Amino acid sequence: MLLVFTASAKSDNKGVYVLGVSISFSDTIAYFTEVQLIEGVQLNKKTKFLPDRQHYAHELQDYMATQEGQSGRTSIVLFAKNEKSLKKKEAKVKNRLQRRRGLTVRYLGDKFKFTRP
Secondary structure (H helix, E strand, C coil): CCCCCCCCCCCCCCCEEEEEEEECCCCCEEEECCCEEECCCCCCCCCCCCCCHHHHHHHHHHHHHHCCCCCCCEEEEEEECCHHHHHHHHHHHHHHHHHHCCCEEEECHHHCCCCCC
16 A cells, blocks of 8 residues: 655745856856746755756856857856845846946847756
8 A cells, every 4th residue: 555645835846946147257248047937946955055056057058158159158047936036136146247347238038948957
């Protein structure tokens, strides 16, 4: 006999919101992806980090090299459980890049979408 019990006060498996940033130390443009929801992904319970986050950074880095002709860029992935929190992080990073480093920010729009590994 097989018994399966599942109990949950609220569904926490909604997903994780992610945002990618691609910068180069020899370029004056920083590229941002749109905030995206990756469904079915949960943050690590112990570390609160996004699992396979290096996969998402490499995915953006590969896209920039192959589709945009921008090789040698550093890609950063920001994440949060809710969109509002991630938008705050986005504003902070964007402000920092524009004011302190004098970079121009460009959004990739619908051209790039993260995929689950």
